[in-house]
Amino acid sequence: xxxxxxxxPADDEIDLGELLGTLVDHKxxxxxxxxxxFVISVAYALLATPxxxxxxxxxxxxxxxxxxxxxxxxxxxGSSTSQATTEIALITSRxxxxxxxxxxxxxxxxxxxxxxxxxxxxxxxxxxxxxxTVAPPLLGMNSYDWGGxxxxxxxxxxxxxxLDKSLTLVAGRHGAYTLRDDDGDTLFAGQVGQPASGHGxxxxxxxxxxxxxxxxxxxxxxxxxxxxxxxxxxxxxEQGKDSGIIALTYDNADPVLATDLLDQVSELYVRQNVERxxxxxxxxxxxxxxxxxxxRRDLEKATAALNAFQTRxxxxxxxxxxxxxxxxxxxxxxxxxxxxxxxxxxxxxxxxEHPAYKALMQQIGQLQAQKEAMEKQVGTLxxxxxxxxxxxxxxxxxNETYTSLLNQAQQLDIARAxxxxxxxxxxxxxxxxxxxxxxxxxxxxxGGSFLGGFLAVAFVFLRQMLSRGVEDPAAIEQLGLPVxxxxxxxxxxRSISLRETRRRGDGRQHLLAVTSPADLxxxxxxxxxxxxxxxxxxxxxxxxxxxxxxxGAGKTFVSSNLGAVIAQAGQRVLLIDADxxxxxxHKVLGGKAEGGLSELIAGQIDTAAxxxxxxxVEGMHFIARGKVPPNPSELLMHANxxxxxxxxxxxxxxxxxDTPPILAVTDAAVIGQQAGTxxxxxxxxxxxxxxxxxxxxxxxxxGVEVKGAIFNAVERRAAGYYSYGYYEYRGAAS
Numbered sequence: 150x151x152x153x154x155x156x157x158p159a160d161d162e163i164d165l166g167e168l169l170g171t172l173v174d175h176k177x178x179x180x181x182x183x184x185x186x187f188v189i190s191v192a193y194a195l196l197a198t199p200x201x202x203x204x205x206x207x208x209x210x211x212x213x214x215x216x217x218x219x220x221x222x223x224x225x226x227g228s229s230t231s232q233a234t235t236e237i238a239l240i241t242s243r244x245x246x247x248x249x250x251x252x253x254x255x256x257x258x259x260x261x262x263x264x265x266x267x268x269x270x271x272x273x274x275x276x277x278x279x280x281x282t283v284a285p286p287l288l289g290m291n292s293y294d295w296g297g298x299x300x301x302x303x304x305x306x307x308x309x310x311x312l313d314k315s316l317t318l319v320a321g322r323h324g325a326y327t328l329r330d331d332d333g334d335t336l337f338a339g340q341v342g343q344p345a346s347g348h349g350x351x352x353x354x355x356x357x358x359x360x361x362x363x364x365x366x367x368x369x370x371x372x373x374x375x376x377x378x379x380x381x382x383x384x385x386x387e388q389g390k391d392s393g394i395i396a397l398t399y400d401n402a403d404p405v406l407a408t409d410l411l412d413q414v415s416e417l418y419v420r421q422n423v424e425r426x427x428x429x430x431x432x433x434x435x436x437x438x439x440x441x442x443x444x445r446r447d448l449e450k451a452t453a454a455l456n457a458f459q460t461r462x463x464x465x466x467x468x469x470x471x472x473x474x475x476x477x478x479x480x481x482x483x484x485x486x487x488x489x490x491x492x493x494x495x496x497x498x499x500x501x502e503h504p505a506y507k508a509l510m511q512q513i514g515q516l517q518a519q520k521e522a523m524e525k526q527v528g529t530l531x532x533x534x535x536x537x538x539x540x541x542x543x544x545x546x547x548n549e550t551y552t553s554l555l556n557q558a559q560q561l562d563i564a565r566a567x568x569x570x571x572x573x574x575x576x577x578x579x580x581x582x583x584x585x586x587x588x589x590x591x592x593x594x595x596g597g598s599f600l601g602g603f604l605a606v607a608f609v610f611l612r613q614m615l616s617r618g619v620e621d622p623a624a625i626e627q628l629g630l631p632v633x634x635x636x637x638x639x640x641x642x643r644s645i646s647l648r649e650t651r652r653r654g655d656g657r658q659h660l661l662a663v664t665s666p667a668d669l670x671x672x673x674x675x676x677x678x679x680x681x682x683x684x685x686x687x688x689x690x691x692x693x694x695x696x697x698x699x700x701g702a703g704k705t706f707v708s709s710n711l712g713a714v715i716a717q718a719g720q721r722v723l724l725i726d727a728d729x730x731x732x733x734x735h736k737v738l739g740g741k742a743e744g745g746l747s748e749l750i751a752g753q754i755d756t757a758a759x760x761x762x763x764x765x766v767e768g769m770h771f772i773a774r775g776k777v778p779p780n781p782s783e784l785l786m787h788a789n790x791x792x793x794x795x796x797x798x799x800x801x802x803x804x805x806x807d808t809p810p811i812l813a814v815t816d817a818a819v820i821g822q823q824a825g826t827x828x829x830x831x832x833x834x835x836x837x838x839x840x841x842x843x844x845x846x847x848x849x850x851x852g853v854e855v856k857g858a859i860f861n862a863v864e865r866r867a868a869g870y871y872s873y874g875y876y877e878y879r880g881a882a883s
Contacts, residue, residue, distance in 0.1 A: 171613055172606065174865075179605040186601025187594065194593045196270045199585035203407035205397040205415050206388075206576040209236045233387040233395055236572070240385050240395065240418050247376045249413035253406070256375045257305045258368040261294035261359070272296040281358050291362035298359040307369045308349040316350075316367040320359040328352060328367075383414065394575070400587070404580040411578035422572040437558045444551045451543035458540050478520070482546040485516045487553065618834035619841065622860050625831055628842050633684065633828065634677035635860040639670035642706060658739040661706070662713035663765050674707075674714045677859065681715075681826070684856060688825030691798055695828050695859075696808040696817040698844035700731075702832040703861040708807040709737045709771075716769035720802035723760070724771040727820055728809045729781040732774035738763050745775030749793060750784045756796065770801075785819045794823055811844045821853030829855050833863045 172179065239245065250256065263269040264287075275284045275296020284296035300318065307316075316336075317329040324341035328350065339345030344353045352367075359365070382401075388394040397414065401407040492509055499506045619625060622632040642661045662671050681693070695711075697704045708724060716722040725746060726734035735742045740761055749759040749772065763769040778784055797804060806824060808817040821827050827848065831841055841858070848855050 168610075171609060175605075175609045178609065179602060182605035182608075183598055183602040186604075187598040190594045190597025193597070194588055194590040196267060197588045197593075198269060198273075198402050200400050200402055200587035201404040201407055201580050201582060202586045203399050203401070203404070203411045203578045203580045204576070205411040205574070205578040207240075207395050207397065207415055207418065208573055208575050209233055209393040209395060210571040210573075233391070233393055237385045237387070237395060239421070240397070240414065241380050241383055243376050243380070245414055245417045245421060246379050246383065247372070248417050249410055250372070250375050250379055252413055253409055254302070255379070255410075256370050256372050257302050258366075258370060259300050259302055260366045261298045261300070262292065262364040262366060264290065264293045264295075268293055268295070272298075283358055283360055283363075286360055286362075291360050292364050294359065294363055298363055298365075299356065300354065300359070300365045301356040302352065302367065303355040304344070304351065304353040305367060305369050306351040311350065312369055312371055313374075314368065316369075318354075318365040318367055320357060320361055320363045320365070322361050324357060326354065326357060379410075383411075397578075404582050408578045408580050415574050415578065419572050419574060426571065434558060437554055441551070441554050441558065444547060444554055448544070448547035448551050451540065451547050455540040455544050481516055481520050483549045485513060485520065486546060486550045488513050488516070617837045619831060619836055619838055619860075620834055624838055625841060625858050625860065628838060628845065630829065630841070630845060630855060631857040632860050633680045633857045634673050635863050636673040636677070636703075636707065637669045638833070638862045638864050639665070639668050641665045641668050642670060658764055659737050660710060660713050660763075660766070662710045662717070671710065671714065674710050677711060678714050678718065681711075685803075685826050690825040691802060692794060692804050692806060692824040693826045693828070694806045694808055694817070694821050694824035695830060696821070696844075697810045697830045697832075698812050698836050698840050699810050700813065701835060702810070702830040704810075704830040705733050705737060705807060707830050707859055707861055708805050709734055712769055712771070712803075712805050713763070713766050715803055716763075716766050720768060721800070722769045723797060723801040723804045724763075724769070725804065725806050726772065726774040727785070727806045727816065729774045729778055729784065729816075730809060730814065732807065732809075734771060734807060735773040738771050740773060742773050743776055745773030747775030747778045747781070747784060749775065750787060750789045751778070752789065756793070782815055782819060785816055791823065811847050812840070815851075818848060818851035818853060821848060821851065824853075827853055827855050829858045830861050831858050832861050835862075 261272070263272055271287075272284070272294050273296075277283075277297050283294075283298050286293065287295055298320075300320075307314075311330070314331045316331065317333070319327045319329065321327065321338075325338065326341070327338045328336045328345075328347075330336055330348075336350055337345055337347030339352060339354065341354045341357045344351065346352070382399060384398045386396055388396050397411055399407050399411050401410070488509060492506075492513070495506055495509060501507075622635055625632050639661060641664065661668060662674065665671060685691070685693070695704050695708045705728075712722045712724040724734060724738070726732040727746060729747050732742070735745075738761075744754060745759055748754045749756065759772050759775075760770050761773070763771055784790065794804070806820055808820050811817040811829075829841070829844060829848075845855050
């Protein structure tokens with residue numbers, strides 16, 4: 150029959166089954182952590198202060214040009230940024246936001262003191278039967294607000310050293326209060342509605358509703374810091390490209406405050422816009438009125454010159470050709486005159502390098518070129534017609550310019566006196582108090598639960614990655630050590646070890662093979678007993694050394710219980726605790742450590758005094774470690790130890806030597822040279838493959854051959870060795 154072995158997966162391959170098995174093995178940890186995060190998320194979603202969002206909408210209309218020719222310049226120049234972008238900057242400017250903050254006294258922060266964690270939640274749930282009533286204090290804790298407490302501070306002025314520092318106002322009876330500084334020292338006492346001052350602090354409380362003893366936290370912030378924060382918190386954005394519709398939003402825990410702030414910002418912005426437009430109109434009106442006398446004087450002068458020429462020429466008429474040239478010339482000259490006035494106005498606001506000024510001069514240059522072309526055509530006319538055309542042109546141009554300026558003056562005068570700008574409020578601020586924007590409870594709970602599960606899974610995988618302990622006997626066999634037995638982790642043994650640790654060695658016996666003979670670990674030790682029977686057939690003597698690579702592998706448990714199951718099979722067994730540093734066989738088998746191996750080697754006691762009988766196990770004896778000597782390794786290398794072993798070997802079928810870990814001390818290497826069979830205990834998930842290989846190498850360097858390994862404390866895994874290694878098989882109850 151051919152046996153086919155399935156090749157082991159490469160180290161760089163991902164075993165999905167193993168990953169899934171790891172998650173299943175740690176399912177309770179993952180569930181516990183996820184559940185904890187779920188509970189915390191639910192608590193946060195319920196207890197967190199809700200944040201409400203106020204919304205308002207304003208419209209910015211296109212401005213009407215204040216002077217003739219301005220619209221043409223704007224269309225020629227174009228705009229790299231929309232008008233709404235400029236208006237958004239104006240809405241959130243320090244002038245507008247600062248005035249709103251000053252009107253609402255936002256530099257004064259007032260907060261009632263709440264009981265930690267749940268106090269704010271309880272206070273929000275309180276519903277007053279009538280205005281001004283407050284919730285009674287719970288359990289007599291009247292320093293906290295339990296609902297309904299309110300404090301309206303009209304004025305709070307503090308010295309520079311107390312800016313942004315917390316002051317405490319303690320409510321009294323009948324409108325009285327006490328103000329304390331950040332150190333708890335009383336500054337002064339005051340009464341609602343009356344100014345109070347002391348130590349450089351001035352306060353005026355407008356209204357106070359609270360139980361006597363309730364504390365409020367007052368902070369006078371710096372004005373600029375408050376304005377800067379509000380500028381960041383207020384969001385302004387244009388709804389659609391070049392639509393002129395600007396949406397304003399502001400989030401705050403107080404929906405009334407959020408609404409009031411946006412209303413203040415909107416109203417102040419509209420008022421500022423009206424004032425700005427009125428100022429521009431007044432400025433332009435002043436310029437127009439300054440130009441009117443000059444234009445009127447030019448008109449009168451041109452009219453007088455035309456009348457004088459007609460009188461001299463005896464009323465010469467304009468021909469059809471001259472009439473056509475006149476109309477064109479008048480149109481061009483009128484445009485030039487209007488642009489010249491615009492140039493005078495724009496020179497007061499912009500430098501010659503400004504794009505608007507350059508565009509204006511470009512238009513004037515184009516019209517001048519057209520004017521020169523027309524003058525060449527006029528030069529072909531008779532002298533009389535040329536003079537008549539020139540004089541008539543001057544009259545008409547001056548007349549149209551004068552009429553235009555009169556109309557513009559009337560419009561600007563109306564605009565200056567008007568109270569309507571090019572901005573209006575479409576929607577006043579409003580808040581939906583039934584739908585706070587934060588926290589989003591579903592998102593918080595789902596996100597928190599997912600985060601908990603993710604962290605738990607990451608922790609499991611990280612621990613699995615960092616803890617490279619062997620979890621498969623195949624990994625041990627790949628190192629050249631045959632696995633004689635795999636002993637499952639026993640809950641009974643764990644409870645026994647815990648009791649033993651608490652009692653610090655009570656002198657009583659704690660053998661799993663005696664207390665739980667049907668335990669899976671005991672059955673595995675019986676399997677080990679069978680394997681050892683055949684492994685020792687070629688051994689040079691009946692000495693069995695059991696060691697480990699590092700502490701905690703479980704060699705004491707294996708040695709004592711293996712000796713018990715072998716003795717239960719009818720053989721005489723002697724267990725020697727050769728770990729004279731930290732040996733603990735006396736805690737498992739009963740008795741004290743003194744009067745053991747160290748005294749026996751030193752010749753202080755004889756073998757009869759050192760050998761003890763193990764109760765409840767016929768045919769089993771043991772020698773405790775004895776007092777801890779200063780030189781354990783030297784004692785083991787002494788000839789007395791070798792003579793002792795030769796003396797005891799004929800008296801027993803098997804002598805088990807429980808030795809210290811080989812990587813910790815050299816005692817095991819010394820003892821191994823005496824033993825006919827040596828076994829290494831490897832603990833599941835604890836000892837790494839490199840550690841096992843190093844322990845075997847250490848033995849080989851000292852001439853000790855390790856026969857095999859005992860895989861101890863194997864845990865049940867969803868996808869691993871123990872998942873199919875052992876099954877429980879109990880006898881039926883009679």
